[in-house]
Amino acid sequence: MTSTITIAPHSAHPLTVARLGYGTMRLTGPDIWGEPANRSEALQILREAxxxxxxxxxxxxxxxxDVTNRLVREALHPYPAELVICTKVGATRRPDKSWVPYNRPEQLRASIDNNLRILGQEQIQLVHLRLMGAGPVPLDEQLGAMFELQREGKVLHVGLSNVTRAELEAGLQQGPIATVENMYGHAQRTTLAHAHGTNPGGAEVLDLCEQHGIPLIPFFSLLHALPQADTRVAEVARRHGVTEAQLNIAWLLHKSPWLLPIPGTSQLAHLRENLAAATIRLSAEEMAYLE
Structure with a gap:
């Protein structure tokens, strides 16, 4: 495994983790809904990771x-002492599989209680407040509810997800932000507009995260790298005898010591490939070329 990174290093309860994590989202069925196609493989992926x-x-x-939370508990509970489980609140799903805000203070509290119950925990070590765009609930009201849950001991650290630079700056004025989770990868560094809104890119907040010692956790880094082939990525990948997906993970690990990639997969073979990417060493010249 690669080097480590510390979450909330200046707090009373810092969390040190390996710099290559795992995102569970792809363990669900189609459209991030329902049970996995291969439940036994999903459980094996979690255990092997x-x-x-x-x-x-x-x-x-x-x-x-609740599918990934139930899988995590079934595969890993009682949890190893060194394991940090990060969850997200601020959204929910409708029966038509659409994603909608669920961010009023009472809803955020209900989500935290639900996560605690399903995961079998007394305290969640890290929770990301996932912003769902402009809406009737102001950011300061959402974050205020999260910090209240932190004071109650249900949450150890509070992070933000899907945030613009202005939103991160506003959040930092309100309280300690432990982590940021934004879309980021070699092929997807800027804000992405789509039918359901926008996903702010990690590039616009990375320097701010570095300045404040906040780990930036890239999501969808592989999903958005693969369809948008970059000949430079392909060339360097061939030189190292690795896949373009592995090269993208290596690029993230080299880009900044404050990046904590969480590539996800529903296939054990891909998990092993992703983990192997942590051993790839890119030279300064290769990183400059990839830029």
């Missing part, structure tokens, strides 16, 4: 719904 040294898992109760 942790056995290989992965100490950071990303999940959410709206994956499935």
């Amino acid at each position: 942790v056995d290989a040294g992965v100490s950071f898992l990303d999940t959410a109760d709206y994956y499935g719904e």
